[in-house]
Amino acid sequence: MQDGSGRIVVRGLTKNFGHVAAVQNLSFQVEPGSVTGFLGPNGAGKTTTLRMLLGLVNPSSGEATINGQPFHRLGNPGRVVGAVLEAQGFHPKRTAINHLRVYTAAMGLPDQRAMEVLMLVGLGGAANRKAGGFSLGMKQRLALATALLGDPQVLVLDEPANGLDPEGIAWLRTFLKSFAATGRTVLISSHLLAEVEQTIDQVVIVSRGQTVYYGSVEDLRRSQQSRVLVQPADAQALAAALQEAGHTSVTLLPDGRLAVVDATVQQVGDIASKAGIALYGVQEEQADLEQLFFRLTSGQWSAQGYAPPGFDSGQQVSGFGAPQSAPQAPQYGGYPQQQVPQQQAPQYGGYQAAPQFQQPSPYQQQAGYPQQTGGFQQPGLPGAPGVPGAPGVPQQGYPQQAPVDPYQAQYQQQSPYQAPQPTSPYQPPVAAAPTAPVEQPPSALSEEQPTQATTPEVKPVEVAPAPPPPDVPDPTTPDAPASDTTGSDTPASDTPNNEAPGQGSTGEGGKA
Numbered sequence: 001m002q003d004g005s006g007r008i009v010v011r012g013l014t015k016n017f018g019h020v021a022a023v024q025n026l027s028f029q030v031e032p033g034s035v036t037g038f039l040g041p042n043g044a045g046k047t048t049t050l051r052m053l054l055g056l057v058n059p060s061s062g063e064a065t066i067n068g069q070p071f072h073r074l075g076n077p078g079r080v081v082g083a084v085l086e087a088q089g090f091h092p093k094r095t096a097i098n099h100l101r102v103y104t105a106a107m108g109l110p111d112q113r114a115m116e117v118l119m120l121v122g123l124g125g126a127a128n129r130k131a132g133g134f135s136l137g138m139k140q141r142l143a144l145a146t147a148l149l150g151d152p153q154v155l156v157l158d159e160p161a162n163g164l165d166p167e168g169i170a171w172l173r174t175f176l177k178s179f180a181a182t183g184r185t186v187l188i189s190s191h192l193l194a195e196v197e198q199t200i201d202q203v204v205i206v207s208r209g210q211t212v213y214y215g216s217v218e219d220l221r222r223s224q225q226s227r228v229l230v231q232p233a234d235a236q237a238l239a240a241a242l243q244e245a246g247h248t249s250v251t252l253l254p255d256g257r258l259a260v261v262d263a264t265v266q267q268v269g270d271i272a273s274k275a276g277i278a279l280y281g282v283q284e285e286q287a288d289l290e291q292l293f294f295r296l297t298s299g300q301w302s303a304q305g306y307a308p309p310g311f312d313s314g315q316q317v318s319g320f321g322a323p324q325s326a327p328q329a330p331q332y333g334g335y336p337q338q339q340v341p342q343q344q345a346p347q348y349g350g351y352q353a354a355p356q357f358q359q360p361s362p363y364q365q366q367a368g369y370p371q372q373t374g375g376f377q378q379p380g381l382p383g384a385p386g387v388p389g390a391p392g393v394p395q396q397g398y399p400q401q402a403p404v405d406p407y408q409a410q411y412q413q414q415s416p417y418q419a420p421q422p423t424s425p426y427q428p429p430v431a432a433a434p435t436a437p438v439e440q441p442p443s444a445l446s447e448e449q450p451t452q453a454t455t456p457e458v459k460p461v462e463v464a465p466a467p468p469p470p471d472v473p474d475p476t477t478p479d480a481p482a483s484d485t486t487g488s489d490t491p492a493s494d495t496p497n498n499e500a501p502g503q504g505s506t507g508e509g510g511k512a
């Protein structure tokens, strides 16, 4: 029996395509009256999740319900859920209005509804144009119009901003917000937080098929901590002085600066002055939401030598530092870094490293300087490995442990992409850290480890696509029925009664 709530509940949802764990034990809830963003990098499992929600793929385990029911039990699903998985599959010779009339007829709706929805999405003027001549953005609008035909209670859209121009994105934002404001439910996927940041109220961030954050965008924003970047005459001495004063979250950056998370500029200045340490530059820096998103999802497709712009590879010396995600993933600090001219940078791929940080330190495990052991715990957000909260549904606001998928891990060394090293908008008043060898006293700083993100010489890697395991179909093959190795999934075309209008427009099977 439908509960009529418009609520989407995903509980313990898992989908394996042969050896590919596309979705792993995913749990979240989408409330009516809000727009929820479903975010994650390519291959994170977003589309597979949406397809399970829409009855196009059978879960390996777990469940996804709308109004308390799985999709196939919704009765007239087109009146409950409007969905767009791909803005493709229109008959190229059919006009927009005729495309919609096929669905109004199938759903028992009056013909005039077709024109109404075209007006709603701004395509009234193109009603008699053939869909084959539509731009990508126009196709997105036509797909949305199709999804809206049944005046549904719930909208599920996969990458709806794809192909839209800035005006189209602004229009979509307003449209979705006002749709949700009427008490209805909107779930939209995207791989770009910036694209949907102003549209969404809630966010579910997935990486490698698992939830890494689930909660309000506001909480995510609040979790951002500023940090103080300081260029001291003696980094070790300042780190020790900060530690003595109780500031334990200190990170040594590759350029010799210290990043202090739990102190103000004034506190750092006062401590340095008391300790008689000259400062050549102090700056407060705020990490932004996009950077946090990268941090939460980094590692899925990371390759040697690649780091998203704006990320450093600073070595944590105490307290909070860069999350160390999956094995082999670059370690991102989430903050822009200083780039030092190549000729001065024998170590760390372009970064001048003070010699005292180049040797293994006997003090790495020194008390008070805990080493980060992995996971994605963020400052201000209590870490919660696994799934906290109610059974099967994670508590909101918790970043979660990223999984390591051995099958996907093989791609981590194989990316053909070699991105340029990031550059920083920050230019400290004084050049890089000292280069003269320094005799080591017992150190308050743990030494730097070169990371993959800062490999000195980056060479393009010849990549052969990873062959799928013998019994697993090629994941890049577009059509799902063949590639879904459960063999149990029912293509949309086999279940006309269950076909939501948006899905009809998307064709069947997998995504391209």
Ligand SMILES: Nc1ncnc2c1ncn2[C@@H]1O[C@H](COP(=O)(O)OP(=O)(O)OP(=O)(O)O)[C@@H](O)[C@H]1O
Pocket (backbone or CB within 6 Å): 017, 020, 021, 022, 040, 041, 042, 043, 044, 045, 046, 047, 048, 049, 191, 473, 474, 475, 476, 479, 480, 481, 483, 484, 485, 510, 511
């Ligand atoms: N039908 C299928 N057969 C085999 N593997 C599949 C199939 N569909 C998806 N996969 C695999 O499952 C994983 C998740 O894919 P999915 O399309 O759900 O990711 P996504 O987050 O939507 O990515 P994108 O942002 O690139 O669209 C990928 O490794 C993909 O190759």
